[in-house]
Amino acid sequence: MILERDTAESAQQELPDPWRLAVGRDICGNAQQALNHEWLVTNGLGGYASGSICGATTRSYHGLLVAALQPPVARTVLVSKLDEEVALPGGEILKLGVNEYHDGSIDPQGYQYLEQVTLEGDIPCFHYRLTEQLQLVKRIWMEYGQNTTYVQYMLEGMTDEEQDEPLTLTLVPFCLSRDYHSSTQGSDDWHFIVDSQNNRCRVRAYDGAPLYHLIADPTAFFSPTGLWYWRVLHRQESERGLPNQEDIYQPGIFSMSMTVGKRVTLILTAEHTLASEFGTASHEEFVNAALIRHQRRVHHLLSVADRTVNNLEQSDPVLARLAIAADQFIVARPDYEQANATRQPPRLTPDRKTIIAGYPWFTDWGRDSMISLPGLLLCTGRYSEARGLLKAFASYMRDGLIPNRFPDTGASPEYNTIDGTLWMFHALGLYFQTTSDWSLLKELFPTLQESIEHHVQGTLFHIGMDAADGLLTGGEDGVQLTWMDAKVGDWVVTPRRGKAVEVNALWYAALTRMESWAVRLSTDASSYSQLRTRVRQHFAQRFWYAEGGYLYDVVDVDGVAGKVDASLRPNQLFAISLCRDLLSTEQCASILQQVTQHLLVPIGVRTLSQNDPEYRKHFKGDPWQRDGAYHQGTAWQWLLGPYVDVYLRIHKDRVQLRPLLLTALERLWSNCIGTISEVVEPEEPYTAAGCCAQAWSVAELLRSWLLVQGKS
Structure with missing residues (x-):
């Protein structure tokens, strides 16, 4: 296991000053x-x-x-x-x-x-x-x-x-x-x-x-x-x-x-x-x-990121550097409809913020924004902007789904995501936990109720709940719906049609939150309680792969009852990082062991085991080659976030995780200085690839750093 190698020596490792990079x-x-x-x-x-x-x-x-x-x-x-x-x-x-x-x-x-x-x-x-x-x-x-x-x-x-x-x-x-x-x-x-x-x-x-x-x-x-x-x-x-x-x-x-x-x-x-x-x-x-x-402005961002110190760049230069890197992704999405109606220039205000998924070529994506929001906005104290972003995306909801992406041309948003909306429930939960802004919950709750109803009854792209086990399924030919969304021409590389493991972890977490929020608002919570209980009853039964000691990646593949995908992937981490009671302690420990042994690399987590025949050891070449490897082995740095969550839950040992994060943070000096890339090659020397600056890479390293420092 990577974390067990040279731990004593690695524990002494320290970075050069990342603030004076x-x-x-x-x-x-x-x-x-x-x-x-x-x-x-x-x-x-x-x-x-x-x-x-x-x-x-x-x-x-x-x-x-x-x-x-x-x-x-x-x-x-x-x-x-x-x-x-x-x-x-x-x-x-x-x-x-x-x-x-x-x-x-x-x-x-x-x-x-x-x-x-x-x-x-x-x-x-x-x-x-x-x-x-x-x-x-x-x-x-x-x-x-x-x-x-x-x-x-x-x-x-x-x-x-x-x-x-x-x-x-x-x-x-x-x-x-x-x-x-x-x-x-x-x-x-x-x-x-x-x-x-x-x-x-x-x-x-x-x-x-x-x-x-x-x-x-x-x-x-x-x-x-x-x-x-x-x-x-x-x-x-x-x-x-x-x-x-x-x-x-x-x-x-x-x-x-x-x-x-x-x-x-x-x-x-x-x-x-x-x-x-x-x-x-x-x-x-x-x-x-x-x-x-x-x-x-830079000084203000640092003072907001940690209000307990006067000089963050000296007291925690890693947090200071990552807080400034985070700022690069937080941008305005003005209300052009209102501007056109009033014939006034669009206003740039905190209540119309969004997150650029990555530089230089991505725009703002719903899924990426929701995954990144806790690290980029909550961990840096930018609560009003988090509030505005959540409201803005909720306002774009259609048939119970938030947009997957906004095209470069400014055309109508695209909604091909099964998990983006569920990640919004997670982001909202962390926002309320951090700010106690229950007025926003009251404002958005009808929209959230409508979203859950659409998921239960069925919505776009055949997304809907299976009444038999309460699990969420989705997918149709030629459409990519999960975060593993590579597509070249008509080829969807990892279609994952059926019941995906992280989607159902998110579904369970969303139902759990809705039950709690309904109680807070003195609204009937029984329907959410019943749905949550049904998912809990069937999740481990459907997803646990006893022979492998980990979770299936997808069950009821392509809508075929009982057909499973046993690919060893990192998506199962979310069943532990997002949920406290879907799996036993022994199952959680086994999953962590398998992920550590087969997927963890020093600066990220592979998307597929090296032992899988579909594993690609390189992320390079033309779009067909790159997208063919995007989620078939390529390591992603943002996945260190859920890995850290799971490791801390199982081992409760921050000291062992520090060398892993320090190694990942060394990338602040390479590729695009002062920020973190989208992906890395899954084999040594783990060369940076993809976008030179990626929102959720920075967000999850920042959030993980605070966890390992005991600040979150």
């Missing part, structure tokens, strides 16, 4: 390493900025300004990157940018000057060594609630006698105007519409395209160029079997002089209304105020 020259100065590490900042709207730490765009999703033009969707890549050139006082020119092209060539090779990348709160800082005495520091952040990115540069460290000698900084922006899922092929006769005036330019790729601005202070000068750079390589898309080349457009260059201690900032914005200070003599003063505002 830094990657050094060993990563930054190595082209391959630097190209495979990423950074991410977000704006609370679904928009973001992201790239490799050395500056190259290794994904088609990378960009310095990826604007959510209809928050939190319609994400559009407008400015893909900036390259920097520095002319030293002696005339030497240093090119700090990095671009990788279709033939594998890298030009320029600015990673040679990159000393380290650090995180100041959530702001990535890039430290370039220009000379022995001189360093250029670049900071990138976004204005919260706006599609605006700040890219700020500062010179540090000259000797006194050299301080009066300015150097010249040239900024080379590369522009696009496309959906973030696509790529651009340029043309010699296609020139962006660029209106320039001294220190600023206004860019539109073509008539009718989104308009955006690039603005520096008055000491800068913009020179139009209008050049295409051809066949830039996106190496991450190569690995994913997707189109991997793109042409990017250079509208012009900004030139400015710099001296030690001076800050210069290029503002990239897709906002319709611009601050009057942009580009004026007050430009840098305005930017400094924006930076202070941003830092204050």
